[in-house]
Amino acid sequence: MNSKQIDEPANMVPTDRRAVLKGFGAIGAGLVLGVCLPVTGRIGQSGAAFAEEAGAAFTPNAFVRISPDNTVTVLIKHIEFGQGPFTGLSTLVAEELDADWAQMRAEAAPADGSKYKNLMFGVQGTGGSTAIANSYTQMREAGAKARAMLVAAAAQTWSVDVAGITVEKGVVKHAASGKSATFGELANAAKTIDVPTAVTLKKPEDFKIIGTDVPRMDSEAKSTGAAEFTIDFNKDGLLTVLVARSPVFGGFVKSFDDTEARKVSGVVDVRQIPTGVAVYAKSYWAASKGREALKVTWDESAAETRSSAEIETLYRDLAKVPGKVAAEKGTLDTAFKNSAKVIEAEYVFPFLAHAPMEPLDCAIEADSSKAEIWAGSQFPPLDQMAAAQVLMLRPEAVKVNTLFAGGSFGRRATPSGELAREAAECVKAIDRKYPVKLMRSREDDMTGGYYRPFTVHRLKASLDKDGNISGWDQTIATSSILAGTPFAFMVQGGIDPTAVEGASDSPYQLPSLRVSVHQQSTGVPPLWWRSVGHTHTGFAVETFLDELLAASGKDAVEGRLALLKADAREAGVLKAVAELAQWGRSLSDGHAMGVAVHQSFSSYVAQVAEVSLGEEGLPKVHKVWCAVDCGVAVNPNIVKAQMEGGIGYGLSAALFNAVTLDKGRIVETNFDTYRSLRINEMPDVEVTIVKSAEAPTGVGEPGVPPVAPAVANAWAKLTGKRVRRLPFAGRDA
Amino acid sequence: MAAFILTINGREHKVDADPDMPLLWAIRDVVGLTGTKFGCGIAQCGACTVHIDGQPQRSCVLPISAVGEAKVTTIEGLDGTVAEAVKAAWVDIDVPQCGYCQSGQVMSAVGLLSETSNPTDEDIDAAMAGNICRCATYVRIRQAIKNAAGKVQG
Ligand code: FES
Ligand code: FES
Numbered sequence: 001m002n003s004k005q006i007d008e009p010a011n012m013v014p015t016d017r018r019a020v021l022k023g024f025g026a027i028g029a030g031l032v033l034g035v036c037l038p039v040t041g042r043i044g045q046s047g048a049a050f051a052e053e054a055g056a057a058f059t060p061n062a063f064v065r066i067s068p069d070n071t072v073t074v075l076i077k078h079i080e081f082g083q084g085p086f087t088g089l090s091t092l093v094a095e096e097l098d099a100d101w102a103q104m105r106a107e108a109a110p111a112d113g114s115k116y117k118n119l120m121f122g123v124q125g126t127g128g129s130t131a132i133a134n135s136y137t138q139m140r141e142a143g144a145k146a147r148a149m150l151v152a153a154a155a156q157t158w159s160v161d162v163a164g165i166t167v168e169k170g171v172v173k174h175a176a177s178g179k180s181a182t183f184g185e186l187a188n189a190a191k192t193i194d195v196p197t198a199v200t201l202k203k204p205e206d207f208k209i210i211g212t213d214v215p216r217m218d219s220e221a222k223s224t225g226a227a228e229f230t231i232d233f234n235k236d237g238l239l240t241v242l243v244a245r246s247p248v249f250g251g252f253v254k255s256f257d258d259t260e261a262r263k264v265s266g267v268v269d270v271r272q273i274p275t276g277v278a279v280y281a282k283s284y285w286a287a288s289k290g291r292e293a294l295k296v297t298w299d300e301s302a303a304e305t306r307s308s309a310e311i312e313t314l315y316r317d318l319a320k321v322p323g324k325v326a327a328e329k330g331t332l333d334t335a336f337k338n339s340a341k342v343i344e345a346e347y348v349f350p351f352l353a354h355a356p357m358e359p360l361d362c363a364i365e366a367d368s369s370k371a372e373i374w375a376g377s378q379f380p381p382l383d384q385m386a387a388a389q390v391l392m393l394r395p396e397a398v399k400v401n402t403l404f405a406g407g408s409f410g411r412r413a414t415p416s417g418e419l420a421r422e423a424a425e426c427v428k429a430i431d432r433k434y435p436v437k438l439m440r441s442r443e444d445d446m447t448g449g450y451y452r453p454f455t456v457h458r459l460k461a462s463l464d465k466d467g468n469i470s471g472w473d474q475t476i477a478t479s480s481i482l483a484g485t486p487f488a489f490m491v492q493g494g495i496d497p498t499a500v501e502g503a504s505d506s507p508y509q510l511p512s513l514r515v516s517v518h519q520q521s522t523g524v525p526p527l528w529w530r531s532v533g534h535t536h537t538g539f540a541v542e543t544f545l546d547e548l549l550a551a552s553g554k555d556a557v558e559g560r561l562a563l564l565k566a567d568a569r570e571a572g573v574l575k576a577v578a579e580l581a582q583w584g585r586s587l588s589d590g591h592a593m594g595v596a597v598h599q600s601f602s603s604y605v606a607q608v609a610e611v612s613l614g615e616e617g618l619p620k621v622h623k624v625w626c627a628v629d630c631g632v633a634v635n636p637n638i639v640k641a642q643m644e645g646g647i648g649y650g651l652s653a654a655l656f657n658a659v660t661l662d663k664g665r666i667v668e669t670n671f672d673t674y675r676s677l678r679i680n681e682m683p684d685v686e687v688t689i690v691k692s693a694e695a696p697t698g699v700g701e702p703g704v705p706p707v708a709p710a711v712a713n714a715w716a717k718l719t720g721k722r723v724r725r726l727p728f729a730g731r732d733a
Numbered sequence: 734m735a736a737f738i739l740t741i742n743g744r745e746h747k748v749d750a751d752p753d754m755p756l757l758w759a760i761r762d763v764v765g766l767t768g769t770k771f772g773c774g775i776a777q778c779g780a781c782t783v784h785i786d787g788q789p790q791r792s793c794v795l796p797i798s799a800v801g802e803a804k805v806t807t808i809e810g811l812d813g814t815v816a817e818a819v820k821a822a823w824v825d826i827d828v829p830q831c832g833y834c835q836s837g838q839v840m841s842a843v844g845l846l847s848e849t850s851n852p853t854d855e856d857i858d859a860a861m862a863g864n865i866c867r868c869a870t871y872v873r874i875r876q877a878i879k880n881a882a883g884k885v886q887g
Contacts, residue, residue, distance in 0.1 A: 082830030082868045215827060222832025223823035225768020225808035229833060232767035240762070265734050265751065283762035284771070285754045357772055357780065357833040357867040406770070406833025407867050442773045637827060641873070645830055648869020671777035671865060680858035682871035 058187035060149050060195060062115040063142040064093060070170070070184030072097065073105040074139075077116035077124060078131040079378055080108070080218060081356075081405040081412070082645070083700040084638040085131040087216045089139050091634055092132075095209045096143030096201060097150075099183070100170035106217050111380030111400035123486075125379040127413045127528065129601035129698020132634055136696050137201070144199035146190075153189035154181060204632060204693050213637035218404070230361045230403050231439065233374045238363070238435045239268055241426045242287040242444070244296050245276040248664035249449060249523040250303035253277060253296060260293035270294070271429035278426045284439060304523020305664035308454075311522055312348065315456040318477035319346070323518035326495050327504035330512025335471030339462030343551060345544055347459070348725045349536045350658030352452035352529050355674060358406020359445040362423040365435035370397040371427070373420055376405025378413035382486065386417025390424035391432075409649065410528040411450060415485035418450075446674060447666040451659055452529035453479040454522075457503075457540040467552025469563070472513040474503055474540070479526045480519040495519075498528065502537030502600060502705065507570045508545065508563040524661070530649060531701040534600040538705030539654075539712070539726065542596040546713040547722055556595050556713065557583050569629050570597050572690050573606040576627035580688050581608035588612075591622065594713030596706040603630040603702040604690075607647070609683070611714035618655055618728050619715050621683040624707060628687065631694035639699050640687040646703020647685055652677035654708035655728050675729075737797050741766070742810025752798035757781045759797050760807060768808035768836045772865065779864030782837040782844075783807050789844035791863075808836040815846045815885055822881035830868035838864050842878050851882055 058066040065073040074093045078085040086106040094104050109116045113124045119134040121127075147167060154172045155162040158179045166173050173180040204210075221227040246252060256277050258270040266286025271278050277296055281287035336342060362375040364387065371391050377383045380400040388395040405412055412419075423438040430436070440448060455478040462471040480496035482488050490497060496519055504515040529535060549559035557578045564571040574597045577583075581593065590612045597606035607626045614620025626643045633639045656675040660667045668674040712723035737748045739756075741764060748759050755774075760766050760783070772780030774793045781793040784806040792805075811820070819842050822828075829835045838861070845852055845860035852860070857878055866874070 082832065084830075215824075216829075218832065219824045219827045219829055222829035222835050223820050223839060225836040225839075227832050228767075229770075231771065234765070234767075283750075283754075283758055285751070285758040285762070289751070355867060357770075357778070357831060357865070359771070405831065407831040409867070442775075641827065641830060641870070644872050645869045648871060649867070652869070670775055671773050672775060676778075676865045676867060677869060677871075678865060679861045679871040679874060682869060682875075685872050 058190045060146040060190070061142050063139065064146045066146065066150075066183050066187045066190070068184050068187050070103055070182045071105050072099050072103050072183060073107050075109040075116075076106050077109045077118070078126040078135070079376060079402050079405055079412075081376060081408045083131065083642060084216060084635065085126070086218055087214060087638060088132050088634050089135050090217060091209055091214055092135060092139035093143035095207055096140045097147045098167040098169070101209060101214050103170050103183070104217070108402040111377070111384045113381045123379070124381050125413070127378060127410070129603065129700045129702060131698065131700070132696045133602070133698055140201050141199060144201055145196055148196045148199055149190045149193040150183055150186050152193045153186045156193075157186070157189050210632065210634050211636065214635060216638065227404050229358055229406050230363060230375050231358055231406070233363045233403065233437060235365070235435050238437055239280040239282065240284050240287045241278050241280050241436045241438045242284070242291045242441065243273065243276045243278045243422065243426070243438070244291050244294050245444070245448065246298050246300070246303065247447075248300050248303040248305055249525065251298045251300040254299040255297045257295040260295070261290040264290040264293055269430055273422065273425040273429050275422050275425065278429060280430060280434070280436065287439070288441065300664075303664055306522070307662050308660040311454055311661065314520065315454055315477040316346065316348070318518040318520060319456045319458040319475045322473070322475050322514065323477070323516040324494050325514060325516045326500040327513065327515040330471070330510070332471045332473055332512045332514050335512045336462045338464065339470060340465040341463040341551065342460065343463070343548060344458070344460045345547065345722070345724055347457040347536070347540045349455040349539070350660065350726065351454050351524060352535070352653055352657055353446050353659050353668070353674060354409040354411035354529055355446065355676065356405070356407030356409055356411055359440045359442050360411065360419055360448070361437060361439045362419045363435065363437040364420070364423040364427045366391050366424070366427045366432045368432070369393070370399070371424070372399045372401065373423070374401045374403055375420065376408065376412050377402050377420070378408060379415065379417070382415060382417045383420035386421040387424040390421055391428055409530040410532070413528065414450060415487055442671070443669040446659070446669050449525040450527035451524060452535055453481065453526040454524075455536045457536065459540060459544045461544065461548055463548065463552055467554070469510055469548055470512065472510050474515045475518070476500060476503065476515070476537070477518040477520065478536070479521045481526045481528055481532070483519070483521070498533045500533060500537065502534040502598060503541055506541060507565070507568050507599065509565060510563070523664070530646070531600050531704040534598060534701070534705040538596070538598040538600070539709045542598060542706065542709035543712050543723060546594070546709070546716070550716070555584075560597060569604040570599060570606070573597060573604045573627040573629050576688055576690050577606040577608050577625050580627060580686060581625035583608060590718070592714045592717035594710045594715065594717060596709035596713060598705040600702045600705055602697040603628060603699060605643070605702045605706050607706040607710045609707065609710040609714050611711055611718060613718065616729065619711055621651060621711055623684040623686070624710070626685060626687045626703065627690055628699065628702070629690040629692055630699050630702070631692050631696040633689045634696055636689055639689055642699040643687045643703040644685045646701065647707045648677055648682055650704040650707040651683070651711065654711060654726055655681070657727050658730070737800070739764070739797065739800055739805060740802065741805045742807060748797060750797060753796045755793050756783070756795045756797055756800055756805065757792040760792060760805070766807050766809050770833055770836055772834065777865070778834070779837040779841060780834050782840040782864065784840060784844060787844070787847065789841045808840060811839070811843060815881070816843050818881040818884045819843050819846060819877070822877040822884065825880065826873055826877055828870050828873040828877050830870055834864060834866045834868070838866065838874055842874070842881070845878065846882055846885060850886060852878065
């Protein structure tokens with residue numbers, strides 16, 4: 001079998017739609033309906049904001065609303081948590097509509113899988129860096145159809161032929177008759193035009209807006225404190241809720257005494273829910289003090305009470321023998337038998353918390369027949385379903401309003417809908433009498449579960465007498481993220497693709513290779529963490545390869561290029577970054593450069609890090625050069641911003657972060673112990689975007705994987721020590 | 734419970750609350766201004782930064798009983814040449830990503846430029862290191878501060 005290509009595993013891109021339907025069987029009907037349904041006349045169950053204005057406005061499809069005031073609003077099916085879909089998806093519509101950027105508006109789409117599903121998941125949701133990739137054609141078609149209808153309306157109104165009509169910057173013109181009108185002026189007439197079945201989209205060379213740095217639509221609101229996040233949500237009678245949860249995973253309430261808690265001024269009620277004891281109060285502070293005054297006895301008899309050292313031993317032992325084979329080619333045995341040299345290494349990766357800046361929160365209001373949620377929901381239909389189950393409502397009776405989210409990095413994409421479920425339990429437990437805003441303190445957020453799984457890699461490679469890599473044997477021990485979720489159908493042949501992505505699909509042309517995996521769950525809930533499996537596979541592959549190249553005296557860039565196919569996009573970014581960083585030039589004393597290249601979510605990123613010995617025995621990263629190939633760069637400025645952010649986020653984890661357990665209790669509970677990169681630790685970043693006419697792919701995650709190995713490879717040059725354990729801080733512990 | 738008079742953004746607000754309630758929660762939950770954010774509650778992240786008599790401070794660890802007659806300014810009440818220059822610089826180069834930390838970043842940056850009109854990289858590090866951005870928008874924060882300084886100086 002050849003090196004198995006698992007295409008974009010973490011994108012959750014099932015190529016077989018039946019697989020999707022099977023996987024999402026529980027989610028209900030409506031998943032396969034067309035996505036460009038005309039909205040007028042069938043609105044009202046969802047998308048209230050859209051519905052309210054639909055009367056006056058021209059709504060050619062579920063994504064575009066053109067109002068008489070000449071604004072064009074795009075309904076954004078992906079959550080905005082910084083990666084830029086409000087701006088990006090609006091850009092795609094504006095391009096084909098030939099709109100003026102100034103007239104564009106964006107608004108979060110409601111939960112409605114029939115209209116707003118992610119075309120790569122089959123269900124509405126954001127993740128796997130898919131927002132632009134799955135919207136590229138869909139949003140352009142939405143814009144092109146709206147344009148065609150406006151043109152037809154103009155032709156009808158002016159009694160002229162459509163052929164003589166042009167559209168530029170939001171103005172429809174007929175040169176021969178000298179007539180012209182804005183979109184807003186044509187909105188009413190356009191309502192009676194049939195939706196065209198087919199439209200021709202522009203060729204990339206004709207793009208006017210795509211590929212330019214249009215300003216982000218959310219920058220002003222986010223620079224003035226005006227942007228509304230879930231934590232800011234309020235309404236009459238709303239109570240803030242904090243829940244006392246088990247200090248260990250798998251524990252539950254045995255008994256509790258709320259006498260003192262109820263005495264705290266501002267506390268309104270205390271109720272038990274399945275996940276703990278909920279304190280309802282008029283302010284966060286009152287809820288917090290009320291919770292402190294609670295006395296809860298926990299039943300920990302079935303809980304995970306191991307410490308990190310035991311969990312580490314478990315995975316290290318597993319990785320000692322090969323697991324389920326995810327990719328295999330050539331004959332490893334022969335390679336090792338005939339080798340001139342064998343090199344082995346073991347890599348240990350800790351649990352990681354996402355620690356989004358806004359601690360998790362979710363507001364909900366319910367009565368006996370319906371409910372409404374306000375949250376930074378990454379999978380609106382899953383949250384809708386979770387709340388509906390708890391409240392015994394039909395999913396359609398639960399309206400989900402997606403607000404801006406203060407970061408996620410994967411954390412808000414819980415397949416279980418745990419946050420919405422807990423919020424629903426909270427509102428149910430007080431008999432749906434008040435709207436509630438479930439909040440989490442930073443400590444709740446850090447200890448509440450869902451981490452990048454603890455992972456161990458064992459690598460063993462053979463070099464032949466000429467120093468070429470002849471065999472590569474990689475064993476991964478981790479826990480499955482997908483097992484037991486609605487995405488479990490993606491586990492094929494017992495292998496969770498998110499455990500091996502980035503290793504089993506290695507682009508390096510090696511004569512023999514085996515990548516195998518052990519998946520062993522613990523009581524610690526696993527979840528995707530910005531770039532998922534690539535967080536560890538990228539590091540293991542790129543540092544081990546670097547070590548092998550160094551062992552045979554090869555240059556890190558040239559050596560990699562020699563192993564890549566000439567037309568590999570990895571080779572393209574590698575060459576680009578080498579040029580940008582002037583790889584090979586002499587550096588200041590005590591400085592060294594390291595390089596890494598990695599594909600994730602079908603985007604290709606290479607980075608060079610310049611590093612010196614910093615304080616506390618840690619690397620000081622001076623600068624990172626970055627080359628990215630993400631196909632057409634819809635908004636180059638946002639692509640660059642995502643590379644900068646990915647580098648900072650990845651570096652933060654590589655330098656400082658580990659979540660550890662002491663008898664099942666999470667030790668790192670806030671930013672004092674779970675240290676975050678700060679401005680004085682942020683390297684300079686220089687990004688180049690490799691020109692491409694390929695369809696665009698994502699940029700939210702792919703900037704992350706290369707930074708840690710690039711820094712570790714520089715560190716090895718500087719100190720002679722290979723980094724086998726992350727984070728850098730405390731790795732000798 | 735006790736009644737405190739807090740001067741926030743030039744207006745007096747009567748706040749009936751426990752003396753130990755942090756100013757952050759009085760601002761958000763009692764007065765109802767939500768631009769000031771909560772990120773850690775232990776003076777580690779800077780999301781809750783406000784100005785107390787013009788000085789950036791972490792409102793999550795400042796009890797309302799300790800505020801006294803000091804003038805509290807939140808992001809909503811920021812005005813003046815420096816503040817306008819900072820906000821404009823932020824928008825101009827699209828600093829925010831998720832945006833959640835940015836109120837605090839802007840408050841710290843305005844504090845810095847009000848004292849130091851032409852800050853060095855070290856000045857920026859010292860003034861801004863208390864503000865975490867999990868989206869790591871730091872490269873642009875640094876640039877925006879420099880751009881704003883240039884604007885203010887003309
Ligand atoms: S919330 Fe005050 S410093 Fe983090
Ligand atoms: S912009 Fe997201 S935390 Fe700073």
